[in-house]
Amino acid sequence: MIISDRKKGNIKILELIGRIDNDTNEEFEKELSYLVHNEERILVDCSKLNYINSRGLRTFLEVLKKVSKSKGKFFICSLKPEIQEIFRISGFLNLFDVYNTQESAIEGFQ
DSSP: OEEEEEEETTEEEEEEEEEESTTTHHHHHHHHHHHHHHOSEEEEEEEEEEEEOHHHHHHHHHHHHHHHHTTOEEEEEOOOHHHHHHHHHTTOTTTSEEESSHHHHHHHTO
16 A cells, blocks of 8 residues: 655645555554644545555544544545445444545635
8 A cells, every 4th residue: 555645724634545454554543643643634535545454444534533523624536436445334434524535525625
């Protein structure tokens, strides 16, 4: 998995490329943990995410809880249909603010 990040205004945008699985989840977890302590507004763009397992889903949930406690915002955008289905089946789709595009998610922060 490759994680690229950039800042747009006061929003930190993470782009995930590849897979979140047992081999890559630790890197994903470290990156998000760092951001939770240093950023109030986090957007994860999943347009290039091809796979996520239960550990990756759990990492998303843990980050959401931490960001919510600190009164920050954590949005997800651009889920591919197969990834969106994983979020839906697991019941996670209703827990997160999920946007169809990066642009609409950025507007959602306003």
